[in-house]
Amino acid sequence: MTDLKEVAQLAGVSRATAARAFASPEVVRPATREQVFAAARELGFRPNRLGRQLRLQVTKLIGVVVPNLLNPVFAEQFQAMERAARLRGYNLLLATTDYSSERESAVVEELLRQRVDGLVLTVTDAESNRVLQSLDSEDTPFVLAYHQPRNPDYSAVSVDNRAGMALATRYLLEAGHWRIGMVAGPALQSDRARLRYAGYCDAMREAGLDSVPVIEMPAHTQADFAAIEPLLQGPQALSALVCSNDLLAISLIAELRRNGWQVPRQLSVIGFDGIALGTQMHPTLCSVVQPIEALACTVIDQLLAQIAGAPAVSHCLPCHIRPGESTQPYEETLDDPLA
Structure with a gap:
């Protein structure tokens, strides 16, 4: 019997994106959505039934990726985000990368396997990052924390x-x-x-x-x-x-x-x-x-808006001496x- 993983592989997207295409098709790009539906038709998959099931299986989990927790700025950020997420009915799953681009790819994949609803990411380099390019092409909701990406399709919250x-x-x-x-x-x-x-x-x-x-x-x-x-x-x-x-x-x-x-x-x-x-x-x-507290709250609100179907936006918060x-x-x- 065909499963969602096979559909995702044939469509060339992640399992999370395939799941969203069936559960909330309005938040997935039309071209990507059609790739998933075409793969489902070819494999004899029943997307409507799966979509009803997935709507009942929202995890209320957010994946958070930071370089490490040795730097207190990331620990303070995580604590503030955890408070903000909890008030909105969400919990966080944390992973660290130690500034390794290879590890970034591995931990993001692992979080997606945990069926997180979206991701908050602080990566080594947001300008030439295959993980971000893949997430964007698959319509996976994510927000970058502390980055100022040039790509307008990336949602981000930072200072200048x-x-x-x-x-x-x-x-x-x-x-x-x-x-x-x-x-x-x-x-x-x-x-x-x-x-x-x-x-x-x-x-x-x-x-x-x-x-x-x-x-x-x-x-x-x-x-x-x-x-x-x-x-x-x-x-x-x-x-x-x-x-x-x-x-x-x-x-x-x-x-x-x-x-x-x-x-x-x-x-x-x-x-x-x-x-x-x-x-x-x-x-x-x-x-x-x-402003770590303000940044954390803005990141969570921005990600939840994306999960609900809002477009990517970026905010640049003021800093001071x-x-x-x-x-x-x-x-x-x-x-x-x-x-």
């Missing part, structure tokens, strides 16, 4: 990463710093980090200053003093650093202090995310704050006897 890092760089420029560098993970590991580096370059160019090539660290959230040490010596030594995320900034401050450098007396440091942990350390972390003790004016750095 480029403008946010330009804001952080200008904050240092206004404090009198002009030798400023940016620290990020290996090869600007995420599309968000690349946009943030572009924002840093924008602000430096506006000030008539040369930007420094990105200072690459061994991991997205792990600093290495050896990578920064050469840039702290000589007449062109950096006086301030912007970091691609808060956890990297916290790790960098620890590495600097471990090697005898004072923050902010000798070097000012700014992070990006606004995680709560930054306010509980010493010195407190100056950071670009992403949270002042902290990890920065000080450049004049104070010059006057400090430890500098």
Whole structure:
């Protein structure tokens, strides 16, 4: 007896898309829907009966994919989304990818096998991602969290990463710093980090200053003093650093202090995310704050609207600087006897 999996394979779509074509045909693209129905006819499948059954089998589950939970920004996001989803009668299933595109494909497939109604995704690179291309072609509801994709068919909720890092760089420029560098993970590991580096370059160019090539660290959230040490010596030594995320900034401050450098007396440091942990350390972390609670609620509402048949839309939420003790004016750095 033919089953849904065989229909999906013949139609060249996922099982979840085939199921939606029968259960809620109005939310599936006409061309995709016709592929599924044609495959069903060829295999002698009975779509109407299956559709009635599937309408009674809504899982009320949302799949959530994040790089990891070691970075508190994703843990805070998940907790806020869980509260928002629960209020709307949904539960979340979580998977992590450790910034691996291969793992992204595997965990998304596994979540679809769990019959999730839709997906919230934070991926390595939203611009050239086969998983997203496949989900889009199959009409699987999904929303990207923290990304700013150029593809208008992708639904996303983010802050303006480029403008946010330009804001952080200008904050240092206004404090009198002009030798400023940016620290990020290996090869600007995420599309968000690349946009943030572009924002840093924008602000430096506006000030008539040369930007420094990105200072690459061994991991997205792990600093290495050896990578920064050469840039702290000589007449062109950096006086301030912007970091691609808060956890990297916290790790960098620890590495600097471990090697005898004072923050902010000798070097000012700014992070990006606004995680709560930054306010509980010493010195407190100056950071670009992403509105994580608002982002999480917007993501859930947007995904549920898509599940109900609404088109993909994107939102860009405002961010702001949270002042902290990890920065000080450049004049104070010059006057400090430890500098």
